[in-house]
Amino acid sequence: MRVVIVGGGTAGWMTAAALARLVPAAQAEIVLIESEEIGIVGVGEATLPHIRAFNTRIGIDEADFMRATGATFKLGIEFRDWARIGDSYIHPFGVFGRDTDGVGFHHYLARAGQIGRLQDFSLPVVAARAARFAPPADDPESLLSTYGYAYQFDATRYAPYLRARAEADGAQRIEGRVVAVEHDAGDGRVTAVRLADGRAVAGDLFVDCSGFRALLIGDTLGEPFEDWSRWLPCDRAVAVPCASEGPLLPYTSAVAMPAGWRWRIPLQHRVGNGYVYSSAHLDDDAARDALLAAIEGPALAEPRILRFRAGRRPRGWVDNVVAIGLAGGFLEPLESTSIYLIQIAITALVELFPDGTIDPADRDEFNRVLAIEYDRIRDFLILHYHATERDDSTFWTQMRTMAVPDTLARKMALFRARGRVETYREGVFLEPSWIAVYLGQRVVPTGYDQRADAPDETQLARAIERLHAATAAAARAMPDHRDYIASIGAAA
Amino acid sequence: MSAPIRTIAVVGDGIAAWTAAAALAVRLPGVRVAMVPHAARHRAMVDVVGATTPAALPFHADIGWDWRDALARAGGAIRLGTQVSGRDDYLHAYGAVGHAIGARPFPAVWAAHGTRPFHDYAPGARLGLAGKAPSRDPALAEAIFGLVLDPDRYARAVEGYARHRGVMVPAAPLADVAHGDRGVTALHLADGTHLTADLYVDATGRERRLAPPGEEAAWDDWSGWFPYTALTITSAPADPALPSLDRMTIADDAITVATHLPDRTIHLRLARAGAADADTLVPGRGQRGWTGNVVAVGEAHVVLPPVQGLPFHWLHTGIDRIVALLPGADLAAVEVDHYNRTANEEADRLRDLLLAHLPLTDDAPDTLRDTVTDFARRLRWRQRDGEGFARDDWAQILFGRGIRPARLPQGGDAEQERHLLDAIDRRLTAAVAAAPDHRMFLEGLIR
Numbered sequence: 001m002r003v004v005i006v007g008g009g010t011a012g013w014m015t016a017a018a019l020a021r022l023v024p025a026a027q028a029e030i031v032l033i034e035s036e037e038i039g040i041v042g043v044g045e046a047t048l049p050h051i052r053a054f055n056t057r058i059g060i061d062e063a064d065f066m067r068a069t070g071a072t073f074k075l076g077i078e079f080r081d082w083a084r085i086g087d088s089y090i091h092p093f094g095v096f097g098r099d100t101d102g103v104g105f106h107h108y109l110a111r112a113g114q115i116g117r118l119q120d121f122s123l124p125v126v127a128a129r130a131a132r133f134a135p136p137a138d139d140p141e142s143l144l145s146t147y148g149y150a151y152q153f154d155a156t157r158y159a160p161y162l163r164a165r166a167e168a169d170g171a172q173r174i175e176g177r178v179v180a181v182e183h184d185a186g187d188g189r190v191t192a193v194r195l196a197d198g199r200a201v202a203g204d205l206f207v208d209c210s211g212f213r214a215l216l217i218g219d220t221l222g223e224p225f226e227d228w229s230r231w232l233p234c235d236r237a238v239a240v241p242c243a244s245e246g247p248l249l250p251y252t253s254a255v256a257m258p259a260g261w262r263w264r265i266p267l268q269h270r271v272g273n274g275y276v277y278s279s280a281h282l283d284d285d286a287a288r289d290a291l292l293a294a295i296e297g298p299a300l301a302e303p304r305i306l307r308f309r310a311g312r313r314p315r316g317w318v319d320n321v322v323a324i325g326l327a328g329g330f331l332e333p334l335e336s337t338s339i340y341l342i343q344i345a346i347t348a349l350v351e352l353f354p355d356g357t358i359d360p361a362d363r364d365e366f367n368r369v370l371a372i373e374y375d376r377i378r379d380f381l382i383l384h385y386h387a388t389e390r391d392d393s394t395f396w397t398q399m400r401t402m403a404v405p406d407t408l409a410r411k412m413a414l415f416r417a418r419g420r421v422e423t424y425r426e427g428v429f430l431e432p433s434w435i436a437v438y439l440g441q442r443v444v445p446t447g448y449d450q451r452a453d454a455p456d457e458t459q460l461a462r463a464i465e466r467l468h469a470a471t472a473a474a475a476r477a478m479p480d481h482r483d484y485i486a487s488i489g490a491a492a
Numbered sequence: 493m494s495a496p497i498r499t500i501a502v503v504g505d506g507i508a509a510w511t512a513a514a515a516l517a518v519r520l521p522g523v524r525v526a527m528v529p530h531a532a533r534h535r536a537m538v539d540v541v542g543a544t545t546p547a548a549l550p551f552h553a554d555i556g557w558d559w560r561d562a563l564a565r566a567g568g569a570i571r572l573g574t575q576v577s578g579r580d581d582y583l584h585a586y587g588a589v590g591h592a593i594g595a596r597p598f599p600a601v602w603a604a605h606g607t608r609p610f611h612d613y614a615p616g617a618r619l620g621l622a623g624k625a626p627s628r629d630p631a632l633a634e635a636i637f638g639l640v641l642d643p644d645r646y647a648r649a650v651e652g653y654a655r656h657r658g659v660m661v662p663a664a665p666l667a668d669v670a671h672g673d674r675g676v677t678a679l680h681l682a683d684g685t686h687l688t689a690d691l692y693v694d695a696t697g698r699e700r701r702l703a704p705p706g707e708e709a710a711w712d713d714w715s716g717w718f719p720y721t722a723l724t725i726t727s728a729p730a731d732p733a734l735p736s737l738d739r740m741t742i743a744d745d746a747i748t749v750a751t752h753l754p755d756r757t758i759h760l761r762l763a764r765a766g767a768a769d770a771d772t773l774v775p776g777r778g779q780r781g782w783t784g785n786v787v788a789v790g791e792a793h794v795v796l797p798p799v800q801g802l803p804f805h806w807l808h809t810g811i812d813r814i815v816a817l818l819p820g821a822d823l824a825a826v827e828v829d830h831y832n833r834t835a836n837e838e839a840d841r842l843r844d845l846l847l848a849h850l851p852l853t854d855d856a857p858d859t860l861r862d863t864v865t866d867f868a869r870r871l872r873w874r875q876r877d878g879e880g881f882a883r884d885d886w887a888q889i890l891f892g893r894g895i896r897p898a899r900l901p902q903g904g905d906a907e908q909e910r911h912l913l914d915a916i917d918r919r920l921t922a923a924v925a926a927a928p929d930h931r932m933f934l935e936g937l938i939r
Contacts, residue, residue, distance in 0.1 A: 022595075022902055022903070023902060024902070057595070101554075102554075102816065350902060351870070351872070351901060351902075352870070353902065355899055359869070361865070361869055362869075362870075365866070365872070410826065410829075410830075413826040414826050414827065414830050417819070417820075417824050417826055417827050418819065418820065418827060420817065420827070420830065422830065424877050425874070425875045425876060425877050425879070426874065446494065447494055447496075447820050449816075449818075450496050450497070450520055450521065450522070450523070450818050451519065451520065451521065451815070453496075453521040453522055454521040
């Protein structure tokens with residue numbers, strides 16, 4: 001089977017590298033078409049811990065990868081000014097405190113009247129605030145096993161890095177710009193793409209990694225786009241890198257702004273910045289000025305403006321075209337899910353890779369898996385905007401008062417009642433993530449699990465203080481983030 | 493903050509009611525529990541067949557009653573799984589089977605190169621076939637087991653335990669139930685007194701004595717999928733070998749199950765058409781286990797046939813769910829709805845596991861159809877919300893039914909995988925040979 005990947009950004013090269021490594025060569029010939037004229041969006045600088053499994057599976061060495069992409073470690077995402085101006089919390093890649101007798105730690109804190117201190121009981125939060133980092137431990141008894149980590153890296157360097165691996169594993173790169181798509185009038189299948197120089201590249205399976213253009217899935221096959229901008233109205237971003245000042249922070253920041261939010265992603269060699277905003281509430285010039293006024297050091301490039309729309313295509317796999325990355329859907333980078341969604345699509349494609357002919361049941365399964373992921377991330381993102389007390393701009397008033405999807409309204413009401421999280425078996429964000437964001441956004445439960453009344457009050461207070469001290473001590477014992485990067489030979 | 497629930501009245505009798513009362517009294521701090529006797533109209537399956545799943549062990553630990561002590565008081569045996577024959581011959585033993593190589597799950601390794609039955613790589617199945625019980629050998633670490641409790645003795649033991657843990661028992665049994673807008677308003681007892689509580693637990697089994705008027709109709713009947721509703725139960729002398737696997741035979745007209753206790757064997761027959769002395773057991777579930785201030789446990793919510801330890805499993809996980817999701821005294825709708833959603837998801841997954849033993853029919857539930865077809869196409873298995881069993885439980889049943897995947901997950905080095913299969917087999921053979929005999933194991937526990 002000949003697989004033609006259209007587009008060579010992060011999605012394209014991740015797909016090529018994974019297919020070349022994980023699908024036997026006898027079963028798939030991998031071709032990727034990209035054009036040097038077309039830049040890559042590359043906003044996905046921040047990742048989730050799942051990226052490590054992806055890198056490991058395709059045989060990437062961590063230190064080598066970090067050097068090549070100027071990467072830093074990431075223990076979580078800081079949200080500043082979201083529920084109220086002046087608020088700050090971190091959504092960590094890890095758990096809070098220690099669950100006891102099947103009851104979540106936050107219930108015990110609530111019973112002790114200290115739920116506002118939850119952040120202090122997350123080792124990755126405390127370490128991140130102190131700009132420290134150490135890798136987690138395997139011993140489940142150790143506090144050091146209570147977290148994971150991801151990376152912050154230069155996305156414009158990740159794709160070339162993967163390209164070298166993909167080509168070494170047999171993927172073939174074709175330089176060219178796709179100008180037309182040829183498909184069978186009878187069964188609708190795409191048969192070839194035509195390049196600007198007249199060449200036709202034929203294939204059996206096409207992977208649309210053409211970004212927002214969605215050349216195959218959208219333009220050719222006409223798969224509609226389900227628009228979610230009524231809940232997620234931000235449709236532009238202005239991005240600019242700047243020189244970094246201060247300590248190297250092992251976390252990404254998302255700072256709420258009058259018409260959206262601003263990211264700050266610390267890399268080894270620079271800081272990535274961007275302002276994600278709603279064009280209905282802010283014009284481009286004002287956004288650019290607000291971003292340039294907010295960044296900490298001199299801008300290292302001209303600000304770039306990106307346009308997008310939140311939503312997804314109901315089906316990412318139609319006929320013999322699989323959309324991976326922005327061609328399949330877009331959710332703003334608030335929770336660093338872009339690369340995660342690429343990875344989920346690739347994993348599903350590898351697991352469901354056609355054996356000769358494409359089985360419609362495989363397509364359905366791919367579409368089911370992706371739809372669940374998108375829907376659940378969507379609700380999680382909306383939560384950040386909606387659970388706010390801010391009334392200082394029309395944007396925030398609109399977000400605060402909008403009607404949210406029933407699935408989210410139900411989850412929020414359940415948490416408010418007794419601090420319970422609606423959990424699920426498929427989908428990315430687990431219970432600690434929801435707890436972090438609910439509490440960080442001032443969705444505070446009015447009750448708690450009755451079992452948290454079991455321990456004696458004094459003993460509970462002592463256990464809480466011991467855990468607090470142990471968490472602080474474990475963080476203090478970690479090396480400085482920048483020093484740790486240098487110590488493992490990962491400094492660029 | 494809404495006030496917490498302070499009083500709970502359990503109504504019913506038998507194992508379901510006393511287990512619920514004991515567990516709620518022990519696990520909910522600051523709650524007083526009363527157990528109001530009400531003679532059952534139908535014998536609950538947990539009172540007849542004492543087979544449990546591995547969920548019974550943590551359940552007992554959580555209520556502060558060591559399962560070894562429960563077994564010593566009630567008499568019984570361990571239960572590693574079920575040996576199935578009739579239509580197909582296979583075993584289902586609890587616990588993980590084999591282990592993955594890289595990204596290839598063990599079921600794929602076996603499907604590619606296995607020469608012996610799949611269950612031969614399941615530690616519990618090997619132990620069960622040899623009449624052995626688990627030892628500390630690491631090769632057997634994955635063999636988990638349930639119990640077979642002697643129902644009559646266990647009923648007395650759990651009642652004693654409940655009373656010991658402070659469950660209050662009124663002098664007179666239930667006479668009548670008064671209903672209001674929000675559910676039960678009072679329980680009238682036979683001596684003319686009455687009793688009220690923040691929450692009422694309906695443990696009256698299929699009678700559903702506390703169900704609000706009209707709620708009886710909100711019932712999903714599963715007998716269209718599982719038509720074996722004529723039940724006969726008999727007792728026979730003990731099998732001297734004391735098997736730790738139930739024996740289930742599945743035929744077109746009837747399913748039979750033999751469950752082994754040290755002093756007798758309980759035989760049950762579930763037939764499509766009943767003999768004159770057969771009881772009727774219609775499987776299904778109430779659509780709302782929790783309405784107003786009444787929550788149903790055991791068969792008052794879901795009726796499952798007594799195979800694979802399902803009735804006890806549902807009783808235990810249902811009580812756990814009440815403990816874990818207990819709302820405040822205001823019984824907020826959002827919390828009750830959440831309880832009902834998760835309870836129904838789990839009940840439906842148990843239903844699917846039950847039906848997985850039978851040929852897939854055209855009108856099978858969609859979730860079961862998807863599970864079977866995903867497995868048959870590509871050996872995919874997803875843990876759905878509410879799923880109480882693991883991939884390898886399903887794999888043993890589906891492989892056992894003769895379902896083979898059309899395609900396998902990518903990868904896999906044939907030599908390495910054959911070597912793994914041989915190595916597991918050798919390790920299990922040695923570990924099982926050295927493991928204790930089942931009866932000796934029980935004597936060791938009870939001493």
